[in-house]
Amino acid sequence: MRIKFRNFLGKYMIVLVLIGLMIFSGIITPAFLKPRNILNIFWQTSYVGIIAIGITFVMIAGGIDLSVGSMLALLGAFAITTSNKLGNGVGPTLVSILLTYALASLLGLGMGILTTKGKIPAFITTLGGMAIYRSLVLNFANGGVYMSFSRTFSSFGMKFVAGLPLPMIVFIAYAVLAYIVLDKTRFGRYVYAVGANETAAVYSAIKVDTIRTITYIISGVSVATSAILLSSMMASVSSSSTGSGFELDAIAAAVIGGTSLSGGKGTIFGTFFGALILGVVNNMLVMLNVAVYLQGMVKGLIIIAAVLLQNLRK
């Protein structure tokens, strides 16, 4: 019973941390707990959250993806440009979304092949990707902003469905889907196996390189999902600032959620709540009107404390 309880705590500690943070903020500023604000937190978290889910696959398989932030800007810019070219309407918008997913899968495939077949450390390939994507985005916009002129494309990013913001619904649905893929399929078990012990995986006749490459494609697809939602909502992509720093937030969300930087460990459940903790912290800083220069410190302390609390349980 005791052991069971400890296991339970170990697994759900992150939820307790999140609830604790929310109660704390709610006591200081009651407005924090307004349903509207809770929806906002989910909404604001969803962009980094969806990317973090993709990165969880990559990290469990023993890789890392630093390119996601720049890729977000590139794919968002691509979606906007193609939908501008194709014009208004549901059909053209769907086509441009599909093209964006196609490009994302292609980029992920490229990263995967370079990392596995090219034997380049993932840190380097994706660092290169980060620089290349950003530079392309800057180049095509000459450092400026990509504006959406398609009314259809810029309409769904801010839609509410059944009283909930669309990005939030996509975030939750995406997390459930990812949970099923990672926990309930053979592919999911292979991802863990590849990250935990590559040699053992090879001897078990697992196609290590293929599995790894697929995780990069999943990361790309996640970024595309986030990019489409974000660029639709903002009806624009800034070639210089959109997505910058997202890679760190996404990796942080995964790590807060218990994903190991050295591979083999991690859950979608953890990443989901890790992302929410980051979202709550960001929201809290504004809600509590934390002094501008101290925000970084508060954020850093909470992140470290959240991981420390989980480790103490073990």
Place this chain on the structure above:
Amino acid sequence: MKKLLVALVLVLTLVGFAAKYKIGVAIPAADHGWTGGMVWWAQYAIKQYQNDPDVEFYLVTAREPSEQIAQVQALLARGINALVINPYESAPLTPICVQAFRQGVYTVIVDRGINSEEYNVYIAGDNYMYGYLAGKYIAEKLKGKGNVVVIRGIPSTIDDERVKAFKDAIAPYPDLKIIAEQPGYWSREKAFEVMQTLLTKFPQIDAVWTGDDDMLHGVLIALRQAGRDKNIVLVGGACEKNIVKMIMDGHPLIEVDFTYPPNMIATAINLAVMGLKGQSLNGFYQKGIPRKITLSTETVTRQNAKDYYFPDSVF
């Protein structure tokens, strides 16, 4: 006498052709809308000289101070005659700028100053008035009474000066309260997020001042989405082209903007050329280029907006 004059002109033109001025332009890379604008204007100004055989330009952009230092060293090695630089940061770039000046390179420092007086020209925007005029406008528009939200840029000395000036301007109005002051990091997405949160917290917001127009776009989206895009005074700054267009078309919430022109780099490039050629400014009895220039913060309204609208620019 006439012959002598002709000969003189001929000699002067020959000398002029022989003298080729190499000008290095070093600026930070585009990391948000405004710096993107600066890169665009630098390219624009350089293009204006493409038919002038006297001058030749080298434009470099840097992502961090050490990269910029390396770039300036490379420019000096190339033997530039003038250096136009918007230092990435003051302290680390000071030694290399001073070195350039001591080597006899005509040094024009743009916007962010260096910690030394050893330069030829320093040209900058007016951060104080940029914040002050925004505060004054909001105070007068609200008749000295109401709740104001401040969404500032990346916390930095420039941003501090603007925010301080804003507060100075509203200080005479005790009923005008700043109910929140939060950083939006000069980013649309971040400003959207901050505004969305503040709208849930505060049922009554009478005015929003964002540190620049990029963030104002984010605020506009948040207001529209919350259905609160009425009875609110909005002020941004730096004249991003789409905001200027809105003012020009009579936007109900945004009536005014204030310049902090990224095209100061274009002016600086012109000053470098004029300095090298020994020209003076019109209207000045003195010779040469003034050593310190603070550009005035201009107020853009519906009446004059068309003079500030550059549809081809990226900012």
